[in-house]
Amino acid sequence: MLKNQYHVLGVMSGTSLDGIDLAEVFFTVDQGVWTYEFGHTQMLPYDEKREKAFLADLVSLNPEELDAADSRYSQFLGEQIKAFISKYNIQHLDAVCSHGHTALHRPDLGVTRQIGNQKRIAEISGQRVVCDFRVQDVALGGQGAPLVPIGDRLLFGAFDYCINLGGFANLSYEQDGLRIAYDLCPVNIILNKLVEPLGLDYDDGGKIAQSGTVNDELLKQLNGLDYYAQEPPKSLGLEWVRSEIHKKFKLNELTPADALATFVEHMAYQIAKPLKEESKVLFTGGGAHNEYLLQRIESYKSLKITVPDKQLIEYKEALIFALLGVLKLRDEVNCLASVTGASKDHSSGLIFNANI
Incomplete structure (x- = not known):
């Protein structure tokens, strides 16, 4: 039986390269009507010479280099998520729902790539992770965006x-x-x-x-x-x-x-x-x-x-990716064909358990 309350962490990194948005969110669903409340929120700025410079150069990387970048960023993201949870002593999360960071987006070529979507995030943070929301949509002929x-x-x-x-x-x-x-x-x-x-x-x-x-x-x-x-x-x-x-x-x-x-x-x-x-x-x-x-x-x-x-201005995308993760956990539609052009509505994303 599906729950009607969820406690999750939404994680978003956008193309403006400001940093990582983290939003603790409490969702309630009652007869199909969703409401939310924020818990702790924080934006973690990227270091100018490390993360920001690294992320700005992703489009120039070849596939092997992108795989390495994915591992590096997944490690970084897992550590930041773990530190955030520890800082605010957040307990009993249903999941961490993470957008990752867009490295390559060419849906016209049937390609989209988000880095920071590896199981390593779940292992480091000790949390179940829902992530990688775009790839399935592109495989179904969609743009993989927007997902909000x-x-x-x-x-x-x-x-x-x-x-x-x-x-x-x-x-x-x-x-x-x-x-x-x-x-x-x-x-x-x-x-x-x-x-x-x-x-x-x-x-x-x-x-x-x-x-x-x-x-x-x-x-x-x-x-x-x-x-x-x-x-x-x-x-x-x-x-x-x-x-x-x-x-x-x-x-x-x-x-x-x-x-x-x-x-x-x-x-x-x-x-x-x-x-x-x-x-x-x-x-x-x-x-x-x-x-x-x-x-x-x-x-x-x-x-x-x-x-x-x-x-809400600053954490709306993190909030909604938190919701996308919850919908995936419920095996409900979180990606609309009318928006992306995919062949059908679907429930997108990967789920990794911490196994700890």
């Missing part, structure tokens, strides 16, 4: 749209009884790169972007990229960013402020474009702190925007 929309449906159905502003902007909404979701555009994966010449990690509140001047020619080039004309399901990866976005900025030498202003305008246009006027929109992810970006989005559409408390 099932959580949007089950936990945040009161909103017309859920938008996460992380490394990329992801949109999720209901249409004719189906959940539709796709990547809108890059966000922090570019914004954070553009402030590096200034010795900063991010543009606080979008203040630097607000001080700059939009380059109309570059804005036109960005908005004209082929991806934006494609119909969903579709998703973005680091490979696309490097081949399409970085190239555009190299060809248009701008000051950091003007580059930021131009890219914020590009993001605002792409994010607002599919939204209906006066709709209720939940914004989460690190980009939700960018007040200037939200202002520019509202300049295109009149919206009822909700920016929740800091904990």
